Amino acid sequence: MEKYIEVKGLVKQYGEVKALNEVSFSIKKGEVVGIVGPNGSGKTTLLKIMLGLIDATSGSVSIAGIPVFNNSMDARRKIGIVMEDQGLYGQMKVRKYLEFFAKLYGFSSLTPSTIDLMESLDLQKYEQVEIAKLSKGNKQKVSIVRSMIHNPEIIFLDEATDHLDPEVRESVIHHIKHFRSQGKTILMCSHNLHEVEQVANEVLVLKFGQLIDNIRLDNKHKQGSKTKEHFMMQVMANPVLMNLLTKRWEQKIRSVTSEDEVTYTLHCEVDHLDEMRRLMLMMAEEGITVFDLRRQQSQSLNEMYMSVVKEAVHQ
Structure with missing residues (x-):
């Protein structure tokens, strides 16, 4: 089911x-x-x-x-x-x-x-x-x-x-x-x-009674899991495109926060750099603009949580 x-x-x-x-x-x-x-x-x-x-x-x-x-x-x-x-x-x-x-x-x-x-x-x-x-x-x-x-x-x-x-x-x-x-x-x-x-x-x-984010942690509990690559990217997209993107890449996009109606910050976790390249290529084909991309160390849940809650305060 x-x-x-x-x-x-x-x-x-x-x-x-x-x-x-x-x-x-x-x-x-x-x-x-x-x-x-x-x-x-x-x-x-x-x-x-x-x-x-x-x-x-x-x-x-x-x-x-x-x-x-x-x-x-x-x-x-x-x-x-x-x-x-x-x-x-x-x-x-x-x-x-x-x-x-x-x-x-x-x-x-x-x-x-x-x-x-x-x-x-x-x-x-x-x-x-x-x-x-x-x-x-x-x-x-x-x-x-x-x-x-x-x-x-x-x-x-x-x-x-x-x-x-x-x-x-x-x-x-x-x-x-x-x-x-x-x-x-x-x-x-x-x-x-x-x-x-x-x-x-x-x-x-x-x-405040609202679901402000969901964060995927799937790979943390798989035995023998390989080291993941972590990226933070900021993009511009309309809400419909962003919804389609996060559904299609839900296993790789660990969290999404919105700055406004068209600006989003994504935290991504990929197995290798080729996956990140495919994600960015798909974004370009769909008309999603990436204006910032940074490689990161693996974030703890506490770090992601504090980032999400802080963003929610300013929205």
Whole structure:
């Protein structure tokens, strides 16, 4: 399925304030997508609407072909959810709590895969401990195991590593990478750009409720990947041509920011110089004017994010 998750024209309005403003994007099956942005940019609101937990003012969301607003329960059955506000039952012991959720999903007991996940997260020694008495990190581990009991195809993570100590944080990231290797589709909201960069194929940047950019990171997670060439170019083109260009070269153009209606800054990543020459030749044939081109060192996600957010402030 080309568009495994699809969000179209999503708006969430509180009085005069738009928490989300015409947000649209799609995610392919097996991709890991990060959602980043300043506080109040709409990240958690977006996630809650996608889960059917709060209503949108307008727009639509479909998950695995299921329209969420009409069938939120059917959609949520395909999703494992790890939120910053974990919603755990503090009075229950860890084992009983997980068995309770296993029964809700139709299992008579914990499955071997759930027990294996508990072992890999070093949770088995806390089986008979009340959840309220666990550390923040161990509570988050319980939340992760609970989210994976039904072997979901999709995982939603909202600040899953926030306030965790470094050792637990690394353990959680390790398991996210493992879920990625299993072909899970993962949507990850986080303030920690370094962690997002470790696991994501693509990053969506939100600011003031608007999707201001998407940044491709595909090649960072391919074993044995070769060193890439990075270029920054400034071009003049009409919006229609620029849209066609970025779609045709979406694997090579990592980010696009607009100075005005006809001036754009592109950050490109290519395997070799011939690809860059082909891109520039195609631009010339389409009437796109390149007026600045610079070779760059590989940018970190943090550098790209700061550049995009800074550009958005001045628009």
